[in-house]
Amino acid sequence: MKLDIRSRLVIKAVRNVRRGYEKDEAARGMYRPGITIDIQRSRLLTQSYKETDGKPMVMRRALALQKILSGMDIYIQDWERIVGNNVATPEGLFFGIDMNWRSVKRVVSGEEGESLLDDEGRKELGELIEYWKGRCMSDIHQEMFTGDLLKYWKFEGTFLWTHWSEIGIPDYEKIFRIGLRGLIDLAERRLAELDAAVPPDYIEQKEFLQAVVVALDAVIGFAHRYSKLAGDLAEMAEKSEDKKRLREIAEACARVPEHPPRTLQEALQSFFFIHIVRYLEYSTLGIGIRFDKIFGPYLEQDLVDGRITRDEALELLQLLWVKFNELGLIYSPMLSAVYGGVASLQAITIGGMDEKGGDITNEMTYLVLETAEAMRALEPSIALRYHNGTPDRLLSKTADVIRTGLGYPSLFNDIAILPLLRKWKVPEKDARDYAITGCVYLEIPGKNVARRAYGGIILPKCLYWALHQGKNPVTGEQWGASTPDPCGFTSADDVMNAYLEQVRFFFGRLNRIENTSRTIYEKYLPRPFYSAVLDGCIERGQECRKWAYPSSVHDICIIIGVTNVADSITAIKKAVFEDKKLSMDELLAALDANWEGYEHVRQLMVAAPKYGNDDDYADRITAEVHHRTADVMAEFTDRFGNPCRGDGSGVSATYGVALTTPATPDGRKDGEAFADATLSPVQGMDKKGPTAVLQSAAKIDTVRTYNHLLNQKFLPSMLEGDMKDVFVSYIRSWGELGISHVQFNVVDNETLRDAQLHPGKHQDLIVRVAGYSAFFVDLSKGLQDSIIARTEQTFSQSMPPLK
C-alpha cells in the first residue's frame, strides 16, 4: 500500500504579519493553528547552566548539550523511517533562549503569537527568561557597547543588525568515513599528545578537546535512545511490516552516527542526526550538503546490491523531506517582516563539478528532483550548480520542476562563482566543492566558515542621507556622515561620492557591532560539537570561533535596494546634469514632498534610462554603484582581517524594510518596495524582455562584487512543449554570460490576483520570494503585491503577431 507521504507535511512557515514595526493582519496569527513553541531545550539548558556554574565555558556548553540530548522527549511516528527532531513534538518550534530571550517574549506576548503557548508554558517561559536576563548574548552585547554604537544598533532604517543564526556545513564525508567514534579517537589522541608536549595554550586546548569528547558521546547516546525506542515499538507492533520498519530504524540508530553508514538509509539517518544536533547545540540554519555528491554512491551501491529499489529510495527521500519540514524556528516580529513565509531556510545543493572539474550528476540528482516534484514542499529549497558540463537531461528535468511553480531549483553558475571564490583565496579544490545553504549563501563544506548573515544595509537610505547632508530633516539631528550640500553638486559623480561616504559611515558602524558580537560568541557560546565535525578544529585543538578558514567566505551583509540607488543616480545624471530639465533644488523639494504636486518631476525621473534594458547608459552606472559599494565594504575587515563583503540574499527585506525609506530619485514613492534582488531591475522597468535583463546583469562583474540573486518571472507556457528547449537554451546562455544566479517564478498574474481574492482556493500556491519559496497566502498583502509587480517576462510574446 502506497503511503500518502505529502499529507504528513507540517507547515511551520512564519507568516509575515508585520512590516517593519507596523502591524499588518496580525489577527491572522504568525503561525498556522496547532503550531506551538517547544521549551524543553530551554528548560534543560537552563538547568544545566545552573549546575555547571564555574566550569570552563566550552565544557558548560558540552554538558548542556548532553543534558538536552539525554533529557528531551523523543518520538517516532508510525510511518517514519528517518527519525529525530530538534524539538519534542512534530508541531514544536525551536528558539535559542541563550541567544536572545526578547524576541521570543515579544512573539508570545503579541496578538500574533497568542496560540503558540498555553498559560502554564507562558509561566515557565517567564521563569526561564528571568535566568537569562543579563546572560543571553543580546544582553551581554548591549552591556559591551561604548560610544555611539548602541544608538546605531537599534533599527532606524539604514541598516539592520540581528543576533541571527549561524550557518555552515559539517564535514559529512569525514563523518561518514570514520564515524563520531573516529572523531572521539582523534580527540583522545590529541589529548595524549597534548599531555606529552604541554604547549603554552595547554589548558585552552585541553578544555576544548575534553568538551568535544563529551559532546560527541552525547550525540551517540541520543541516537541510541532512538534505537531503543524503535526496538521497544517493534516489540509492540502488530503488523509485520511495522516490525520490520522499526527494526531497521533500531539497527540504523544503533550504528550511526557513531560508525560509518553502510546503506543509504543509514547515511541519511546519520546526516539527519548531525543536522538536528547543530540546532540543539546552538541556533542554526540551512543544510547546504551536496546531496547527490554525498548520497549518490550509497544509492548506487544499494541498487547494485539489490538492497533497495528506485521506488523505495524515492519513498525514503520523501520521508526525509517530511522530517525537514518538521524543523521550524521562532522569528522575531521584525525578522518575520524580513523573512516572510520562511520556515528554516534549509537548502540543499545538487549538480556542479567534482574536485577535478568533472560533472557530478548521478541518479540521486534526478531522485532529488522527483522528490521535490512529488512533495511540493517549501523546504528544502534546491540549489542546482550549473557549469558547462551540466547534462541536457538534467536541465530538461530542472525545467520540468521549475515549470511546476515551486520556485526551485534555483540556479548557481560555477562559471561566475569559481572565480569569485578564487578571489577570496579559496583553494581550487575547495572552491569546486562549494555549496549553497540558506538563501544564496556560498559555503565550503566541512571547512571552518562558521558564519552568519548578520544584517543588511539599506542602500537607498544611504542615498537619502547623501541628499540631506546626513541630517534628519525633521529633527535636525546629524545622523549620517556630514557630506556636502547637494545643491552644490555639479555632476553625478558628486552624488555617487556622497552616497559612498554614507555607506562608509553606516557600514563602518555595522561592522563594529558585528565584530564585537563575534567576540562575545567566542567567549560565551563556544560550539564543541560543531567544531568537532569541521575540518581542522580537533587537529588544532581550537574551537571554531577562535580561528578562521583563511578567506572571505565568512560573515555576510545583505545588500538591499542597490538597483534603486543605481536608477536614481542615472536619473539625476540624465535629468539634472545632462538635459538640465530640472535643478537639484526642485528634485529635493519633490522628494521631500513624496512627489505630491511634483508628478511631472517624477515622470521625468521615471522616463530616464533604467537598468535591465541592455542600455549601456544605465547599466554602466549600475555596475559602478555595485563595484564601488563593494569596494567600500571591503575597506572594513572581520576580526581575522578578511575583507567584508555583501551578499545578494535579499530575503523579503526589499519589501519589509523599504517602509522606512522615503521617496527615491528613480521615481519610487515613500515606502514602496525596492527592486527585489541585487541583479533584478526595478519592478516593471525592464521593458525589453528576458534576454535584455540578462545582458544588463552580465555587465555587473561578480568577481568585483559578491554573489547575487536574480528573479525572473515567466508564464507557464514559456516552459511547455516546444518552448522547453528554448527555455533550456536561455539557461545555457545565462551560464555563458557568467551571471552568478537566476531563479524563476512560473505563474501568471491572474492566478496570483485570484489567490489574493480567494486564499482558500490557493492554499497550495507556492512562489519564490527571495532565496526561498513560500506559500503565497502566508505573505502579507504588500509583499504579495510586490511579487505581482515583478515584470512578467514574455508577456508580449505569449502570442505571435498576426498579419
Add this chain to the structure above:
Amino acid sequence: MVFNIQRYSIHDGPGIRTTVFFKGCPLRCRWCSNPESQRREPQIILHDARCTKCGACAAACPAEAITVTPEGRRVDWERCTQCLECAGACPNGALERCGSVMSVMDVADEAERDRVFYKNSGGGVTVSGGEPLFQPGFLLPLLRELKRRDLHVALDTTGFASPDLVEEMLPFLDLTLLDIKHMDDGIHRRHTGVSNGIILSNARLMALRTNLWVRVPLIADVNDSIGNVKSTALFAKELNAEKISLLPYHEGGISKSAQTGMTYAALHASTPLAEHVEALKEIITGTGIHVTIAN
C-alpha cells in the same frame, strides 16, 4: 522606417530571435495585430497610463486636435495631421512617436546584441513588419549586413512584392516565413485588399532558394474552412515547406487601434474554436506536412 525591435521573440522562427518590424504595409487585413505597422509614415501612439494631464501636448498641437481635461486627454483624430509636435512636447512619453528612421548599422548592432542566445537556441534575426519588401532600399543592405555578421536571418513577409525584388533578397535569407491568408483570390482580395496571385507565385520562388514556413492567421469564418486549410496544406506540401503554422486570431490589435486612432475592422474578427483548430491540425498532418499552433 522601423517601428519596433523586439528581443526574445520566440514565435517568429526557430529559437530565440530578435525581430525587426518595418513600418508600412500594402495590405489592410482586418485582423492585423499591429495596426501601427500599416502606414509608412511615423505616427503618434498614446499611452494613457503615463499621462499626467499637464497640457503640454495640447499647447504644442498646431491643429488644435488635443484637449486636456481633468478626466483625461482626448485626441480628435480627424483633425490630427500626425505632425508629431505633441510627442516632442510630452515630458512623459504619454504620446509617443511610433516609427523612426534607423541606419542599417544601428539596426544590425541592436540585432546582434543577443548573439549568445541565438547561438544556444538556434535562433537569429527575423525581419518583419509591416512588409519589409515595401522598403527594398533599406531591406537589401540590412540583409547583406546581417549575413555578413553571420547571423541566421528570416524574412517574415506577406509575399506581396515584385518577383524581381524577391529574387534579389533570397541569397541573404536562411528562412522565409510566408503568410498565406487565403487560397481563393476573390476572398483574399475582399479581406486584404490585394490579389493572392503574386503571393503564390513568389512562394514558389522562395521555396526554391530558402527554407519555407507557411503561416496562416486563422480567422473564424474567413479562412478557417476545411477546404481552404486543406488546399493551403497541399500547396505548402507541393512547395516542400518545412511546416505550416496556424496562428489563431487574438485580440492583441484592438487596444492598439484605440491608441493609434486607426479605424480598425478587427473588432469584427473572431477566434476559431480550439476544437476546430485541433481538427484542422489533424487535416494538415494528414497531408504529410508538419504543423504547429500559435508558433
